[in-house]
Amino acid sequence: MSWEAVIGIEVHVELTTDSKMFCGCAVSFGDPPNTNICPTCLGLPGALPVPNRVAIESIMAVGLAFNCEVSPRSVFHRKNYFYADLPKNYQISQFDIPVCHDGYLDVTVDGETRRIGIERAHMEEDTGKSTHLGDGGRIHAAESTLLDFNRSGVPLVEIVSRPDIRSAAESRAYAQELRSIVAELGVSDARLEEGSIRFDANISIRPEGVETLGTKVEVKNMNSFRSLERAVDYEIARQISVVEGGAEMIQETRHWDEEADVTHSMRTKEGLSDYRFFTEPDLVPMVMSDGWIEEVRATLPELPAARRASYEAHGLESDLAEVLSAAPKELRNIYYEAISDGAAPKAVANWLTGEVTAWLRRNEADPADMSLTGPHLGELIAMVEDGTVSSSAAKDVLQGVLEGEGNPRTVAESRDLVQISDTGALEEAVLGVLGENPDAVESYRGGEKKVVGFLVGQVMRATQGKADPKMVNQILTEKLEG
Amino acid sequence: MSLTDLTVAEAGAKLRDGEASSVDLLDSILDRASMTEAQVHAYLTIDREGAHEAAGKADADLADGIDRGPLHGIPIALKDNMCTRGVETTASSQILAGYVPPYDATVVQKLRDAGAVIVGKTNLDEFAMGSSTENSAYGATFNPWDIGRIPGGSSGGSAAVVAAGSAFAALGSDTGGSIRQPASLTGVVGLKPTYGTVSRYGLIAFASSLDQIGPLAKSVEDAALILEAIWGHDPLDATSFSGAYPDPGAGLDRGVGGLRIGVVEELAGEGYEEAVETGVASMVSQLSDAGAEIVEVSLPTFEIALSAYYLIAPAEASANLARFDGIRYGHRAEGATTEELMARTRGEGFGPEVIRRILLGTYALSAGYYDAFYGQAQKVRAAIQEDFARAYESVDVLVSPTSPTVAFEVGARTEDPLAMYLSDICTIPSNLSGHPGISIPIGVDGQGLPIGFQVMAPALGEEVLFQAAAEVERLAAFSDKPELAEVAS
Numbered sequence: 021m022s023w024e025a026v027i028g029i030e031v032h033v034e035l036t037t038d039s040k041m042f043c044g045c046a047v048s049f050g051d052p053p054n055t056n057i058c059p060t061c062l063g064l065p066g067a068l069p070v071p072n073r074v075a076i077e078s079i080m081a082v083g084l085a086f087n088c089e090v091s092p093r094s095v096f097h098r099k100n101y102f103y104a105d106l107p108k109n110y111q112i113s114q115f116d117i118p119v120c121h122d123g124y125l126d127v128t129v130d131g132e133t134r135r136i137g138i139e140r141a142h143m144e145e146d147t148g149k150s151t152h153l154g155d156g157g158r159i160h161a162a163e164s165t166l167l168d169f170n171r172s173g174v175p176l177v178e179i180v181s182r183p184d185i186r187s188a189a190e191s192r193a194y195a196q197e198l199r200s201i202v203a204e205l206g207v208s209d210a211r212l213e214e215g216s217i218r219f220d221a222n223i224s225i226r227p228e229g230v231e232t233l234g235t236k237v238e239v240k241n242m243n244s245f246r247s248l249e250r251a252v253d254y255e256i257a258r259q260i261s262v263v264e265g266g267a268e269m270i271q272e273t274r275h276w277d278e279e280a281d282v283t284h285s286m287r288t289k290e291g292l293s294d295y296r297f298f299t300e301p302d303l304v305p306m307v308m309s310d311g312w313i314e315e316v317r318a319t320l321p322e323l324p325a326a327r328r329a330s331y332e333a334h335g336l337e338s339d340l341a342e343v344l345s346a347a348p349k350e351l352r353n354i355y356y357e358a359i360s361d362g363a364a365p366k367a368v369a370n371w372l373t374g375e376v377t378a379w380l381r382r383n384e385a386d387p388a389d390m391s392l393t394g395p396h397l398g399e400l401i402a403m404v405e406d407g408t409v410s411s412s413a414a415k416d417v418l419q420g421v422l423e424g425e426g427n428p429r430t431v432a433e434s435r436d437l438v439q440i441s442d443t444g445a446l447e448e449a450v451l452g453v454l455g456e457n458p459d460a461v462e463s464y465r466g467g468e469k470k471v472v473g474f475l476v477g478q479v480m481r482a483t484q485g486k487a488d489p490k491m492v493n494q495i496l497t498e499k500l501e502g
Numbered sequence: 503m504s505l506t507d508l509t510v511a512e513a514g515a516k517l518r519d520g521e522a523s524s525v526d527l528l529d530s531i532l533d534r535a536s537m538t539e540a541q542v543h544a545y546l547t548i549d550r551e552g553a554h555e556a557a558g559k560a561d562a563d564l565a566d567g568i569d570r571g572p573l574h575g576i577p578i579a580l581k582d583n584m585c586t587r588g589v590e591t592t593a594s595s596q597i598l599a600g601y602v603p604p605y606d607a608t609v610v611q612k613l614r615d616a617g618a619v620i621v622g623k624t625n626l627d628e629f630a631m632g633s634s635t636e637n638s639a640y641g642a643t644f645n646p647w648d649i650g651r652i653p654g655g656s657s658g659g660s661a662a663v664v665a666a667g668s669a670f671a672a673l674g675s676d677t678g679g680s681i682r683q684p685a686s687l688t689g690v691v692g693l694k695p696t697y698g699t700v701s702r703y704g705l706i707a708f709a710s711s712l713d714q715i716g717p718l719a720k721s722v723e724d725a726a727l728i729l730e731a732i733w734g735h736d737p738l739d740a741t742s743f744s745g746a747y748p749d750p751g752a753g754l755d756r757g758v759g760g761l762r763i764g765v766v767e768e769l770a771g772e773g774y775e776e777a778v779e780t781g782v783a784s785m786v787s788q789l790s791d792a793g794a795e796i797v798e799v800s801l802p803t804f805e806i807a808l809s810a811y812y813l814i815a816p817a818e819a820s821a822n823l824a825r826f827d828g829i830r831y832g833h834r835a836e837g838a839t840t841e842e843l844m845a846r847t848r849g850e851g852f853g854p855e856v857i858r859r860i861l862l863g864t865y866a867l868s869a870g871y872y873d874a875f876y877g878q879a880q881k882v883r884a885a886i887q888e889d890f891a892r893a894y895e896s897v898d899v900l901v902s903p904t905s906p907t908v909a910f911e912v913g914a915r916t917e918d919p920l921a922m923y924l925s926d927i928c929t930i931p932s933n934l935s936g937h938p939g940i941s942i943p944i945g946v947d948g949q950g951l952p953i954g955f956q957v958m959a960p961a962l963g964e965e966v967l968f969q970a971a972a973e974v975e976r977l978a979a980f981s982d983k984p985e986l987a988e989v990a991s
Contacts, residue, residue: 059605063825065598066585066607066704070740098821100867104840109824165840167829296867298876301710301818303740 022228025256027185033177033208034216041145041175042069053168061173063107075175078207080316083120094119096300105148115297118142127193137182148172188252225259235269241276251276334365343373350387357394367401391424400428413437439488450495453478505530506667510724524560524575531577535668544662548622556619570617572727579669582623585704593706594628594638597826597833597851607704609732616731624659628853630708633925637855646984651909654684660718661688671719677712679929682941686904686954689943692718693725697936698743701736707822709815712933722971726750753969759793764897768804769928774906777947788977801889810882811930813866820863883934890935894960899970904941904954940971944978
């Protein structure tokens with residue numbers, strides 16, 4: 021039998037607002053434990069939450085970027101469960117009226133684009149952090165546990181996809197696209213390794229052609245795109261072998277073990293957990309007016325998918341458009357500066373994603389500090405086109421510009437890279453080479469025409485590479501034939 | 503006349519006339535407390551040092567021409583569920599024994615800004631859950647009018663200190679009648695303001711959508727003076743009202759001529775003591791004589807208000823009290839695992855009534871029961887609000903007894919939670935609607951026990967509420983004082 025995987029992905033995004041979701045404490049990572057805390061985020065008796073307007077604007081931006089509807093009125097709920105790093109023993113979250121709902125994200129795998137539905141994006145608060153001491157950091161055998169409440173109350177956006185994803189590769193593509201948009205919006209650091217963006221996958225399988233959903237398993241603890249893809253792959257294969265082996269799937273939460281490349285059962289969900297959601301009585305409903313929504317929409321940057329489309333409209337192939345759309349903002353700005361100066365989009369894009377990116381990587385340089393400008397790049401491309409520099413010399417010119425030596429023309433001159441295109445000087449060089457290589461001249465005249473390549477090389481050598489090879493070829497042929 | 507018999511307004515006048523200092527007022531209160539506390543047990547903590555410092559400063563400020571208003575230099579007590587920086591705050595629970603908050607509740611800060619002297623913290627039913635102040639982990643409070651009887655609750659300590667003269671006024675909190683009912687049973691004035699007008703920041707929550715802080719005082723005027731000092735928009739409380747506030751003192755001398763007063767039909771009959779009904783009827787006819795138009799009004803949903811309240815309040819409480827787990831503060835029991843530590847801490851730290859309500863609330867919110875219980879209760883709440891709105895189309899204020907009975911005997915209802923819950927039948931509707939209500943003493947029954955008269959008004963209707971209450975106070979001319987034996991502690 022052939023099986024179809026049905027996958028939904030839940031993403032938690034930690035916002036980088038200045039202050040926490042419901043109090044004035046700083047959102048700051050890496051500070052000494054329990055230094056960014058107050059009565060509210062510690063859950064002291066009598067303390068109350070007050071919502072952070074910037075966080076609500078951030079989730080509105082996230083929702084709009086994912087083509088969601090923003091609810092005109094949205095309500096906070098309490099999600100009740102006891103846990104030592106959850107100070108109030110309830111989390112302020114959202115239940116039936118999230119801030120954003122019904123959006124989508126287009127995801128391309130192997131040239132095929134599919135639309136993945138987004139059910140909702142809601143606002144909630146993060147918990148504190150537990151560190152278990154003794155016995156390898158596992159909770160059950162730990163000797164003691166340290167609690168750090170710096171993270172308690174940091175605003176979190178949870179984005180829940182519909183079960184529209186069908187493969188591990190698609191899961192990865194969805195997660196990557198989502199991350200790049202969130203990063204682009206500037207609302208989060210969106211760093212997987214630091215946990216500021218976290219992915220959980222809900223996976224089930226069903227026979228191809230069947231509409232009903234199978235028993236789902238939630239897989240957690242994937243801290244890279246690669247581990248997300250591998251975990252989903254593993255879990256699909258595991259479920260198929262369970263079902264084909266005649267066993268029943270059980271609804272459970274499984275943990276991805278990066279070392280062992282497998283998922284382990286964490287806990288069995290006996291039906292649904294009962295979080296006893298009810299409206300948070302300490303908060304009033306949020307009202308998102310059309311005016312406010314439009315204000316937020318106006319602040320949205322151009323997103324990668326839109327950029328790709330406009331690059332393709334400039335005539336870039338889809339691969340090049342894809343790479344450029346993911347390039348740092350500074351490079352994309354240079355692209356626009358150069359093409360508005362009249363440079364050919366494709367040449368500009370090739371330089372930026374090739375040599376410029378390689379130089380940045382080699383020098384571990386920050387694109388923001390780069391001395392290269394759009395007009396520089398346009399000038400360099402024009403110099404190659406009109407033969408002022410050869411395409412190989414142009415790479416050296418670029419390096420000089422990137423190293424702050426001035427504009428391309430200045431660099432070409434100071435580094436002595438300008439091509440010799442003065443006919444008189446070239447003729448002189450050609451005659452010199454012919455005089456030094458009588459055997460080659462003899463062979464040519466005897467019918468061995470290919471020896472011209474050797475002679476061009478000799479002229480290039482004599483001019484230290486500055487001669488225009490096309491002109492050299494032409495003059496050489498003239499002299500040999502003449 | 504002893505200083506302790508003065509109202510806030512009278513004591514303020516003496517201060518400004520130079521006849522008494524704030525320190526004199528405080529000393530008189532502390533002397534009085536040393537006599538009354540042995541019998542009444544209304545204070546959990548008396549902050550002598552802090553109070554003396556504040557009184558000294560109030561005197562010095564006044565001498566320097568700095569007058570912070572009507573509460574300047576006046577000793578006031580706080581119910582022990584309001585956080586006071588540096589002063590133990592327990593909500594009368596074992597689970598918070600020794601807990602010292604690092605911050606002041608907004609009302610506490612406002613009282614300090616108004617120059618008030620905070621004497622100490624008063625007893626309550628644990629986490630404000632109760633109607634007799636018997637559910638305290640630190641022992642019951644007794645009624646100054648008869649120490650064999652309860653003072654009402656849950657703000658029984660605050661009511662008792664005002665009645666006994668061991669504070670000029672006090673703050674209480676009212677979730678289902680917890681200010682008005684004890685005020686009624688101890689012969690003082692008790693006000694629950696409109697929900698959202700007094701900040702709840704720093705009030706240890708019982709039921710967030712119902713809790714409201716308000717004053718207990720010797721006069722209607724005092725209640726208005728204190729209200730003006732403590733209310734106002736607070737950016738730290740997201741449910742705080744941010745519009746224009748009424749002027750509670752504007753109509754105190756206006757009388758009730760032309761005022762339309764509705765008598766609530768449902769708050770009478772079976773379960774109401776005869777003396778209470780007679781007292782209330784007599785006041786209604788005096789109001790009529792004073793020029794008010796009296797209308798009988800029916801609010802049928804009042805019959806089911808108690809049931810809705812006992813689902814909504816425990817549901818919210820079950821989450822509000824979840825934070826008391828022994829992890830960060832308060833009592834901690836030993837346990838082999840975190841779950842065991844939490845469970846034991848809560849089992850040991852909470853009293854039986856608190857546990858009963860947490861279980862009730864947890865059950866009401868559980869999957870499969872939510873719609874039938876909590877969801878249904880919310881619908882009743884909305885219906886009560888509609889009933890009130892309909893009534894206020896034809897009347898300006900509503901009146902009723904504050905409590906169906908006078909103060910009952912210690913232990914009389916402790917074994918019967920339902921009988922205890924019925925103590926709040928007249929006061930609960932205003933909490934569910936968020937409207938203001940006030941209790942004014944109008945006389946005593948045959949045993950010399952005070953009877954309270956409740957006036958209710960629409961949201962932000964404090965001006966007309968006080969207008970009617972002031973007339974009730976004038977007509978009743980209630981001046982009896984409890985007689986406590988001269989026993990020193």
